[in-house]
Amino acid sequence: MNKYTVPVIIAILISVLTATAQVGNRFFPEKDLITTGIYYYPEHWNESQWERDIKKIAGMGYEFVHLAEFAWFKMEPQEGKFEFDWLDKVVGLCAKYNLKVLMCTPSAATPVWMRTNYPETFVMDGHYIRSEHGTRGLGSIVNPVYRRFVEKIVTEMARHYGHNENVIGWQLDNEPDAKPDYSPSSQEAFRQWLKKKYQTIEALNAAWGTAFWSQWYSDFDQIIIPNTSLVGWWGNNPHALLDFKRYSADAQAEFLDFEAAILRSHILKEQFVTTNYTAVSTGADPRRTNKLDFATYTAYPNGGSDNIGEQGFRLGNGKVILFAAEYYKTTGGVSGVMEIQPGPVNWGSYNPLLLPGTVRMWLYHTFAAGGKLASSYRFRQINYSAEQYHAGVIQPDGITPSEGGEEYMQFTKEIKELRKKYKPGVTMPAKLAARSTAILWNLENYWTLDRQKQTWQWDTWNYPVKFLEIAKSFGAPADVIPETADLSKYRVVIIPAYEMADSALVKKWSEYAANGGHLIITCRTATKDRMGHFWEAEWAAPISGLIGAHVKATDMLSNNGKGDILMRSAHYRWNNWADLLAPDKSTEALAVFDNQFYKGKTAVVKHKVGKGTVTYIGVDTDDAKLEQDVLRDIYTGAGATTENYPPGIYVYWRDGFYVAVNYSSDNYTMNMPGTASIIIGEKILQPGGVLVWNE
Numbered sequence: 001m002n003k004y005t006v007p008v009i010i011a012i013l014i015s016v017l018t019a020t021a022q023v024g025n026r027f028f029p030e031k032d033l034i035t036t037g038i039y040y041y042p043e044h045w046n047e048s049q050w051e052r053d054i055k056k057i058a059g060m061g062y063e064f065v066h067l068a069e070f071a072w073f074k075m076e077p078q079e080g081k082f083e084f085d086w087l088d089k090v091v092g093l094c095a096k097y098n099l100k101v102l103m104c105t106p107s108a109a110t111p112v113w114m115r116t117n118y119p120e121t122f123v124m125d126g127h128y129i130r131s132e133h134g135t136r137g138l139g140s141i142v143n144p145v146y147r148r149f150v151e152k153i154v155t156e157m158a159r160h161y162g163h164n165e166n167v168i169g170w171q172l173d174n175e176p177d178a179k180p181d182y183s184p185s186s187q188e189a190f191r192q193w194l195k196k197k198y199q200t201i202e203a204l205n206a207a208w209g210t211a212f213w214s215q216w217y218s219d220f221d222q223i224i225i226p227n228t229s230l231v232g233w234w235g236n237n238p239h240a241l242l243d244f245k246r247y248s249a250d251a252q253a254e255f256l257d258f259e260a261a262i263l264r265s266h267i268l269k270e271q272f273v274t275t276n277y278t279a280v281s282t283g284a285d286p287r288r289t290n291k292l293d294f295a296t297y298t299a300y301p302n303g304g305s306d307n308i309g310e311q312g313f314r315l316g317n318g319k320v321i322l323f324a325a326e327y328y329k330t331t332g333g334v335s336g337v338m339e340i341q342p343g344p345v346n347w348g349s350y351n352p353l354l355l356p357g358t359v360r361m362w363l364y365h366t367f368a369a370g371g372k373l374a375s376s377y378r379f380r381q382i383n384y385s386a387e388q389y390h391a392g393v394i395q396p397d398g399i400t401p402s403e404g405g406e407e408y409m410q411f412t413k414e415i416k417e418l419r420k421k422y423k424p425g426v427t428m429p430a431k432l433a434a435r436s437t438a439i440l441w442n443l444e445n446y447w448t449l450d451r452q453k454q455t456w457q458w459d460t461w462n463y464p465v466k467f468l469e470i471a472k473s474f475g476a477p478a479d480v481i482p483e484t485a486d487l488s489k490y491r492v493v494i495i496p497a498y499e500m501a502d503s504a505l506v507k508k509w510s511e512y513a514a515n516g517g518h519l520i521i522t523c524r525t526a527t528k529d530r531m532g533h534f535w536e537a538e539w540a541a542p543i544s545g546l547i548g549a550h551v552k553a554t555d556m557l558s559n560n561g562k563g564d565i566l567m568r569s570a571h572y573r574w575n576n577w578a579d580l581l582a583p584d585k586s587t588e589a590l591a592v593f594d595n596q597f598y599k600g601k602t603a604v605v606k607h608k609v610g611k612g613t614v615t616y617i618g619v620d621t622d623d624a625k626l627e628q629d630v631l632r633d634i635y636t637g638a639g640a641t642t643e644n645y646p647p648g649i650y651v652y653w654r655d656g657f658y659v660a661v662n663y664s665s666d667n668y669t670m671n672m673p674g675t676a677s678i679i680i681g682e683k684i685l686q687p688g689g690v691l692v693w694n695e
Helices: 006-022 047-059 085-096 112-117 144-161 184-198 201-208 238-264 319-330 358-368 403-421 443-451 462-473 503-514 541-547 625-637
Strands: 035-039 064-067 100-104 167-172 272-278 296-299 337-340 373-376 437-440 478-481 492-495 518-522 549-555 563-567 570-574 577-583 588-593 602-609 612-617 649-654 657-662 677-680 690-694
Touching: 035 403, 047 085, 064 085, 085 100, 100 144, 144 238, 167 238, 184 201, 184 238, 201 238, 238 272, 238 443, 272 337, 296 319, 319 337, 319 358, 319 462, 319 478, 337 358, 358 373, 358 403, 358 649, 358 657, 358 690, 373 403, 403 677, 403 690, 437 462, 462 478, 462 492, 462 625, 462 649, 492 503, 492 625, 503 518, 503 541, 503 602, 503 612, 518 541, 518 625, 541 549, 541 602, 541 612, 549 602, 563 602, 563 625, 570 625, 577 588, 577 602, 588 625, 612 625
Parallel strands: 035 064, 035 373, 064 100, 100 167, 167 272, 272 296, 296 337, 337 373, 437 478, 437 492, 492 518, 518 612
Antiparallel strands: 549 577, 563 570, 563 588, 588 602, 602 612, 649 657, 657 690, 677 690
16 A cells, blocks of 8 residues: 555545445445345245235335245144145245245254154253253254254255246354353264364463363263353353354354255355344354354344434434444345334333334435345234244234334335436445444454453344444444455554454554554554464553554442543543553553543554554543544545544445434434535435435
């Protein structure tokens, strides 16, 4: 980057970012922008209503129907007896009404005959109690008997529908979660995983630090899964627990790849294979899979949380789609929302009516963030069983659209109008490319941080989301990337609390900065090696040279503590986490602590590295004002302009369109150039509102 002028750099970034957006799009034509679908469960309803329902789905503007994910009992009512006639009728009705089909493997909901005849196929909890039949997601994914039955049903489905040209793709399982499993099958699988990783018991003992509290092992066969239920949360081995998390995530990924491989041996190459991770996926790791074409997510932004302002409890949490939409793109290059609520749910701490327009806003948010598909759960609100109060796009009478259904119809109609205005080959505006941002994050660092927060005030999941929100407040295009990604694509790279690192990774960061990049590193980065051990050196030793400072101590305040930081005559409050820094002579101190017994110690530093800069933010604040002001200076120094969008206002650019959504409880007037042409909405963006324009 350093050998080019800023305009040339921006031109390169525009081409790179535009090219990146095309990766993985072979299943979704660019001109379609986004494809809409709906979950339908024909097994829940009388066959006489199927055609009425499918016709209604088509009339509402949907383009595909999501089928069969929990219908194992219907497709294999008895072991080895497969029945697809009923599903053939529904697939035929979809074709009749010009609806595509997204077929699902049913492995998340096993039939009763499996639990009755093969109880070993179910997971065990931390008290070694076997799960019972009656809900979903209880199959032991490492149990060979369960795997044999999964292989059979997926094979039969693939043979039956794999060459049906009306089937556009397959969803594997449902919301894979890498569930902890303490069953005998999982115990043995865990030991085999450890043998493969460590080779020798001596290596495992060293990695797990088993000299502590006489935990030493002399053979792999002595090892059982670390169990906080029986050992106690505080006293368990953090390194063993980290490996259990890794094993569970690997097992989940391998299981999905197992299903995908079965499908791929039978289905058309035009049919995609994906799955629907939860938006907040703390166990399953999509980056561990090898055979998915891309990953999607489920999003339930509103489940009884207060959010922003008086109407926030009716508008939902914007962070849900904000983070998931970027994170899941790292598997396959594209993503979308497979499951989004169309109204109140049944599981929230309370379940309010949504502010009119909210569902449409969520749909536009997924579109704005690059989503290639948007599917809603579910078509009909069910009249019985566990999800009676979970809204559908059709009310319990089976005929009348709900408020969410009406908004979905409005969205599909408006997308069809946007398709008419789509122009291929449009490149990202230079002012946006100049702000291109990446946030480096992985689940393993979340696991180790969440295990040892040190202060209950540390918001483990939302800490990286805070920096994504800051980038979006500047109007920056921002990606959530793995450490293997090419950093040179981005003007700014943020590394929030990346606790586990190694010398190779730090070298990569150093090279990025030396070549002209702007690197922001925060507290709790590189404090441990990959196994979660502290360095036998000073705190965060691998990065002290990179940040041009030394972390001398760390402080945390009580909930009522009022830490003060001074930066350019402005004062900022903190009480979560603070690193006391000793900067080198060549390093600029940007902010200092202004109270406590260490008043005057440095809190934020900036270090020149080659052609670029490295800024270390050694404090975590609740309101993020300090972090936002530090980052704004970095963007400005990088030659980028910044916007100043308030919390809850998210603005994106994709395919030539600017899209803004409003999760706040106040009206917001969008500052638009005179060349702007409004396509949808109004300049004054109301709560739950949407604005689409081009320039």
